[in-house]
Amino acid sequence: MGAIPAAxxxxxxxxxxxxxxxxxxxxxxxxxxxxxGISDRQMRRWHRRYERFGYDGLWHRRCGRPSxxxxxxxxxxxxxxxxxxxxxxxxxxxxxxxxREEHGISLSYTWVKLAxxxxxxxxxxxxxxxxxxRRPRRPLPGMxxxxxxxxxxxxxxxxxxxxxxxxxxxxxxxxxxxxxxEQESTRTVLAALREVVEKKGLFCALYSDRxxxxxxxxxxxxxxxxQRLTQVGRALHELGIRMIPAYSPQARGRSERNxxxxxxxxxxxxxxxxxxxxxxxxxxxxxxxxxxxxxRFAVPAAQPGSxxxxxxxxxxxxxxxxxxxxxxxxxxxxxxxxxxxxxxKTPWRGTxxxxxxxxxxxxxxxxSVGYGPHxxxxxxxxxxxxxxxxRRRKAVEKAGAAPPWKTLRVSHFSPAPATTTRTLS
Numbered sequence: 001m002g003a004i005p006a007a008x009x010x011x012x013x014x015x016x017x018x019x020x021x022x023x024x025x026x027x028x029x030x031x032x033x034x035x036x037g038i039s040d041r042q043m044r045r046w047h048r049r050y051e052r053f054g055y056d057g058l059w060h061r062r063c064g065r066p067s068x069x070x071x072x073x074x075x076x077x078x079x080x081x082x083x084x085x086x087x088x089x090x091x092x093x094x095x096x097x098x099x100r101e102e103h104g105i106s107l108s109y110t111w112v113k114l115a116x117x118x119x120x121x122x123x124x125x126x127x128x129x130x131x132x133x134r135r136p137r138r139p140l141p142g143m144x145x146x147x148x149x150x151x152x153x154x155x156x157x158x159x160x161x162x163x164x165x166x167x168x169x170x171x172x173x174x175x176x177x178x179x180x181x182e183q184e185s186t187r188t189v190l191a192a193l194r195e196v197v198e199k200k201g202l203f204c205a206l207y208s209d210r211x212x213x214x215x216x217x218x219x220x221x222x223x224x225x226x227q228r229l230t231q232v233g234r235a236l237h238e239l240g241i242r243m244i245p246a247y248s249p250q251a252r253g254r255s256e257r258n259x260x261x262x263x264x265x266x267x268x269x270x271x272x273x274x275x276x277x278x279x280x281x282x283x284x285x286x287x288x289x290x291x292x293x294x295x296r297f298a299v300p301a302a303q304p305g306s307x308x309x310x311x312x313x314x315x316x317x318x319x320x321x322x323x324x325x326x327x328x329x330x331x332x333x334x335x336x337x338x339x340x341x342x343x344x345k346t347p348w349r350g351t352x353x354x355x356x357x358x359x360x361x362x363x364x365x366x367x368s369v370g371y372g373p374h375x376x377x378x379x380x381x382x383x384x385x386x387x388x389x390x391r392r393r394k395a396v397e398k399a400g401a402a403p404p405w406k407t408l409r410v411s412h413f414s415p416a417p418a419t420t421t422r423t424l425s
Contacts, residue, residue, distance in 0.1 A: 019047060071107065079105065079112065080119050089271070091264035092122055134253070137171050137299075142203040142307035144170040144244075147192065148252060149184035150259040155281060156271050162278065164266075165192050168258060170207070174298040175290050176200060179282050186213040186231050186322070191363060193232070194320040197239070201308035205242040209252065215245055235319050261297065318368070322361035328352045334359060334369060339383035343369060343376050352376065 015036055022032040033043035079099065087095050092113045099105040099112065116122040138144045149163040163184040167177040176196045181188045196203075208214045216228035224245050229237060236243055246252045269289065275281050326334040330353045332343045341359070343352055352371060360368040365381035378386040 015046060022047070071111065075105065075107075076115060079107065079115060080121065083116060083121055087268070088121075090268050092116060094265050094268065137302065139171060139302040140305055140307040141169050141171045141174070141301055142200065142309075144205050144207055145176070145196070145203050146170060146252070146255040146258075147189065147206055147208045148255040148259070149181075150262065151184075152263050152267070154180055154267055154270065155276055155278075156267055157276075163188075164259075164262060165189070166255070166258065166262070167192055167196050168255065170254065171301040172298050173254075173258070174294050178285050178290050178293075180278055180285070182278075184211070184213075187363070189213055189232055190235060190320045190322075193235070194316055197311070197316065201310050202239055203241060203309075204307055205244055206236060207244045207246060207252070207255075210245045210247070214243065231322055234323065238319050265293075317362060318360050318370070321363070321368075324359045324361070326357055326359055328355050328357055330354075336367070339367075339379075341367065341369060341377060341379050341383055342385065344385070344387075346374070346376055348374075 018027075018032045018035050022029050027035075029043055029047070030040055033040050036043070038046075082099070082103065083090070083095060087098060090098065093109070095116075096107075096109050096112050099107065113122070117124050145167055146169075147165070147167050149165050151161050151163050153159075153161050154164060155162070162180045162182060164178065164180055165184060165188060166175060168175050176199065177192045179188075179192070193206075210217055210224055213230055213232055215224040215233065216230060217224050233243055249256055266289065270276075270281055270284070273284065275284055324336060326336065328334055328343065332345075332352055334341050334343065334357060336359050343357075346352070355371060357376070358370045360370060362368065366386070367379040367381070367383070368375055369377040369379075380386060
């Protein structure tokens with residue numbers, strides 16, 4: 001008994017005092033159990049032990065003996081060494097998965113977490129803030145999608161930060177799109193939304209922050225102006241998709257927690273595979289990581305079915321292009337970014353001078369000019385009509401395919417194909 005720690009002796013004395021009070025009818029056995037901090041059943045067990053063995057019966061039966069479930073010292077040292085040497089930047093949950101999948105170590109998550117915290121390899125979580133109530137998920141996929149971006153050194157270089165654009169479903173948490181871009185912008189957001197619509201169909205609503213490419217906000221911190229649409233707002237309005245703004249990071253809790261998981265896993269997976277370029281990282285996301293992420297974290301929807309609707313008309317090339325309104329000049333030209341676009345004569349109208357037209361900037365760099373439902377011109381990124389470029393190419397092909405007897409003819413002029421080829425290049 002002399003080897004028993006003082007704290008254990010003190011606890012036994014306290015239990016004896018409480019049991020004696022209960023036996024003297026000064027307190028009930030339920031109150032005695034509540035004072036000691038055990039259940040009523042455990043209190044009855046201690047009472048019987050005290051009656052049989054007296055004061056000695058209050059000692060813990062396992063005092064001085066090692067736990068039969070104790071982790072072997074060699075295995076504990078291996079776990080800590082793995083974290084220090086290979087998985088030093090992993091969070092605890094991710095590291096616990098790697099232990100089971102890669103190294104065959106089946107320890108509980110709680111033991112791994114406490115061991116890493118006790119060794120000073122992982123910081124303890126800070127105390128949580130004010131109490132908030134989680135918003136229930138939508139019952140069907142396609143009812144609400146989240147789109148957000150996270151700036152982070154995803155490729156391991158602290159001085160090189162990229163934005164990760166993610167589109168996820170509120171009902172299931174499934175990721176529909178995830179790509180790294182140099183900066184979240186109107187173009188990258190429209191490209192993400194177009195890919196989701198092409199793959200899944202039309203959804204009901206989009207939940208996002210109040211960035212300038214989503215909403216027009218007259219005053220910082222104030223409500224958005226629903227009448228002034230951005231390029232993203234205009235595209236979704238044409239598709240009948242509702243936009244919902246979030247007024248605080250806490251309101252976007254689902255996507256914010258999702259990014260916490262991404263930041264705790266993706267950089268480490270890229271490091272293990274030696275991926276250091278943006279192109280390779282996006283290829284890894286598209287071909288492997290998103291599917292694995294959905295397998296681990298997506299949840300079943302509350303109801304069977306889907307709220308996605310099929311596309312009735314496929315004009316996404318124009319809907320998700322950047323659109324600019326212009327008034328046609330008297331010489332049937334329009335200007336955009338120091339480029340002059342010449343509109344050819346149409347068979348259904350003598351002239352378009354004075355008419356309001358729409359210029360579409362497509363993702364491949366080409367330009368289109370639309371008047372109502374009609375496309376009245378298509379141009380290269382430099383403003384050259386595509387019809388003229390096609391004619392030049394045909395002329396080059398025709399000249400290049402000249403009969404052999406014509407190639408023997410002596411000419412004082414330089415051949416046209418060489419000049420045209422240089423112009424096109």
